[in-house]
Amino acid sequence: DQQVKQNSPSLSVQEGRISILNCDYTNSMFDYFLWYKKYPAEGPTFLISISSIKDKNEDGRFTVFLNKSAKHLSLHIVPSQPGDSAVYFCAARRRGSQGNLIFGKGTKLSVKP
């Protein structure tokens, strides 16, 4: 039973446009959410996070939105650049579990010039 779901295996966006990556979760005990980016043959790289007490966190071109009632979060990249092409993983931490992260299956983003 997947607790963190990324239902879109892939997404293709034109350079300069907005990329929106979605993530749904089922466990209401999750209190912290993270996005990681992964290039081929490299380990995941931390991108941005959000606590469950917030509904938005912004860092440069990257913004994460959290809708707790819908158990949904999204990552917005504006404007998208070809270097953003990678696999993006959504991850969640259960309250009280310290650092254990539960990951989604990932969404492969392709930004076309």
Next chain:
Amino acid sequence: EAGVVQSPRYKIIEKKQPVAFWCNPISGHNTLYWYRQNLGQGPELLIRYENEEAVDDSQLPKDRFSAERLKGVDSTLKIQPAELGDSAVYLCASSLGGTNTEAFFGQGTRLTVV
């Protein structure tokens, strides 16, 4: 500053053989994780260390997998004997610990069991 270092990068072994992976975390990071990533999946936690203590190994297949973190720094993950289904990327990560959850990952070891 050096990141999380893992070795080897790639390993091909025959089934029933033993294999070991090594990880050197970021200096000062008390928490160390081993994750396994199967093809097309996200990473799944195998074991988490707080300093030298394994505080969560509930997902570690203990019949064939073992891990240690001597002196609370470097860690090794061992599989003996390896099975075909163990083919995956094994990722080591570290974090400062406590409420700081941002984990920094190494490049991983891609294991192929033939």
